Amino acid sequence: MQLQRSVIICAAIIANTNLFAQKDPPTTEIWKPEVKVVTPGKTNADAPSDAIILFNGTSASGWQHANGDEAKWTVADNALTVKPGTGAIQTKQKFGDCQLHIEWRIDKNVKGENQDRGNSGVFLMGRYELQVLDNYNNINKTYVNGQAGSMYKQTPPLVNVCKAPGEWQTYDIVFTAPRFSDNGSVVIPAHITVIQNGVLVQNNTTIWGNTEYIGSPFYEKHDAKEPLMLQDHSHLTSFRNIWIREL
Ligand code: MG
Numbered sequence: 001m002q003l004q005r006s007v008i009i010c011a012a013i014i015a016n017t018n019l020f021a022q023k024d025p026p027t028t029e030i031w032k033p034e035v036k037v038v039t040p041g042k043t044n045a046d047a048p049s050d051a052i053i054l055f056n057g058t059s060a061s062g063w064q065h066a067n068g069d070e071a072k073w074t075v076a077d078n079a080l081t082v083k084p085g086t087g088a089i090q091t092k093q094k095f096g097d098c099q100l101h102i103e104w105r106i107d108k109n110v111k112g113e114n115q116d117r118g119n120s121g122v123f124l125m126g127r128y129e130l131q132v133l134d135n136y137n138n139i140n141k142t143y144v145n146g147q148a149g150s151m152y153k154q155t156p157p158l159v160n161v162c163k164a165p166g167e168w169q170t171y172d173i174v175f176t177a178p179r180f181s182d183n184g185s186v187v188i189p190a191h192i193t194v195i196q197n198g199v200l201v202q203n204n205t206t207i208w209g210n211t212e213y214i215g216s217p218f219y220e221k222h223d224a225k226e227p228l229m230l231q232d233h234s235h236l237t238s239f240r241n242i243w244i245r246e247l
Contacts, residue, residue, distance in 0.1 A: 036050075038050050044172070044198075045101065045103070045170060045241060047101070047241075047243040048245070050245060051101075051243040051244060051245050052093070052243065052244050052245070052246070053242075053243050054091055054228070054242040054243060054244055055080050055239065055240065055241070055242040056241075057078035057079070057240060057241070058075065058078075059075070060073060060075050060080055060089070062091055062092055062093065063080075063089045063090065063091055063092065063230075064089065064090065064092055065086070065087050065088070065089055065090075066087065066088060066090060066229075071089040072086040072087075073086065073089055073232075078240055079105070079238040079239065079240045080230075080238065080239045080240065080242075081236055081237070081238040081239075082120060082230075082231075082232050082233075082234075082235060082236060082237050082238070083232070084232060084234040084235065084236065085232070085234065086232060087232050088123075088229050088230060088231050088232050089229070089230050089232075090123075090126055090227035090228060090229040090230070091227045091228045091229075092227070093227070094223070094225035094226050094227050095125070095225055095226070095227075095228055095244060095246060096125070096177040096224045096225040096226075096246070097175065097176050097177050097246070097247040098124075098173075098174075098175050098244050098245060098246055098247055099172070099173065099174050099175075099244065099245040099247060100122075100124075100171070100172075100173040100175065100228070100242075100243075100244045100245075101170065101171070101172050101173075101241065101242065101243050101244075102122060102170070102171050102173070102239060102241070102242045103168050103169065103170050103171075103239065103240045103241045103242070104120070104122075104132050104168070104169055104171070104237060104238065104239050104240075105165075105166065105167065105168045105169065105237070105238045105239075105240075106118035106132075106133075106134040106136075106165040106166070106237060107165060107166070107235065107236040107237065107238070108165045108166025109165075110134050110165045110235070110236075112235075113140055113141070114140065114141065114142045115133065115142055115146060115233075116235075117133060117134045117140050117235070118132070118133055118134035118165065118235050118237050119131075119132065119133050119231070119233035119234075119235050119237070120132040120133075120230060120231045120232070120233055120235065120237035120239075121152065121230070121231035121233070122171060122173070122228070122229075122230060122231075123211070123228070123229035123230070123231060124173070124175045124190070124192065124228065125177060125190075125222065125225075125226035125227075125228070126226050126227050126228070126229040127210045127211060127222070127226070127229075128151065128175075128190060128192070128207050128210070128211055129151070129152040129211040129231070130149075130150075130151060130152070130171065130173065130192070130194060130202075131146060131147065131148055131149065131150045131151075131152045132148060132231070132237055133146070133147055133148045134148070134162070134165050135147040135148045135149075135160055135162045136162045136163060136164045136165065137160075137162070137164075138160055144156035144157075147160065148160075148162050148169075148196070149161070149162070149194065149196050149201040149202070151192065151202065151205060151207060151211075152211045153211060153212060153213065153217070154205075154207065154208055154211070154217060155202065155205050157194075157196070157201035157202065158200060158201050158202070158203065159199060159201060161196050161197045161198075161199040161201060162196075162197075163197060168240070169196065169197050170195075170196065170197055170198070171194055171195070171196055172194070172195040172196075173192060173193070173194050173195075174192070174193040174194075174247075175190070175191070175192050175193075176188075176190060176191040176192070176247075177190055177224060177225075178190040178207070178219060180219075180221040180222075184220075184221040186219045189206050189207055189208065189209075189219070190206075190207040191204050191205065191206055191207065192204075192205050192207060193205070228244070
């Protein structure tokens with residue numbers, strides 16, 4: 001009986017303590033650690049102070065071909081342009097979770113249709129492709145999960161916000177890498193949010209596996225960090241102002 005009464009008293013004290021705590025504003029305030037200060041750029045396109053600059057307009061020294069050769073793409077007029085036939089290029093540094101800003105431009109004299117029109121791509125971790133293609137005003141017909149702003153052969157963009165060939169466009173990307181178990185199974189799939197030209201086109205979209213041209217996507221276990229890759233699809237597509245923040 002004595003024990004039972006003690007338990008009841010203790011429970012009442014805890015309940016009262018919680019009640020007091022709930023009425024005390026500081027109990028739900030987090031003061032430490034302070035949030036790191038980052039100086040923003042003059043516009044959202046300018047790299048903030050903690051970004052890693054991957055292409056500043058003059059040097060592609062942070063890039064190489066998959067076989068380790070020097071990047072052979074053309075650096076001119078502040079842009080990095082695909083040199084058709086030389087192959088994809090990838091960053092020397094590897095990245096996992098990240099915020100990526102990249103600007104791209106379809107050649108103003110672009111020709112061709114469907115997937116054969118200004119095609120390139122931003123491959124997160126070298127394997128998850130955010131498509132680059134000319135889809136200005138829905139003139140170039142293609143499958144919607146293969147148009148610009150799509151996660152290729154997976155998820156179409158929410159809207160088509162493409163600019164005309166010859167104009168610079170922006171992708172601002174938030175990417176969360178997949179998590180794998182020791183046996184290689186996927187614990188959490190990758191996710192991606194993409195803002196194209198200031199407009200949301202992928203909203204925390206689940207990525208279902210490696211980008212596959214034929215067949216369904218599937219995951220293959222890989223490292224927590226992998227190179228960022230840009231695609232050579234034999235078209236004169238350009239990139240500039242590429243910066244990344246590791247998360
Ligand atoms: Mg592509």
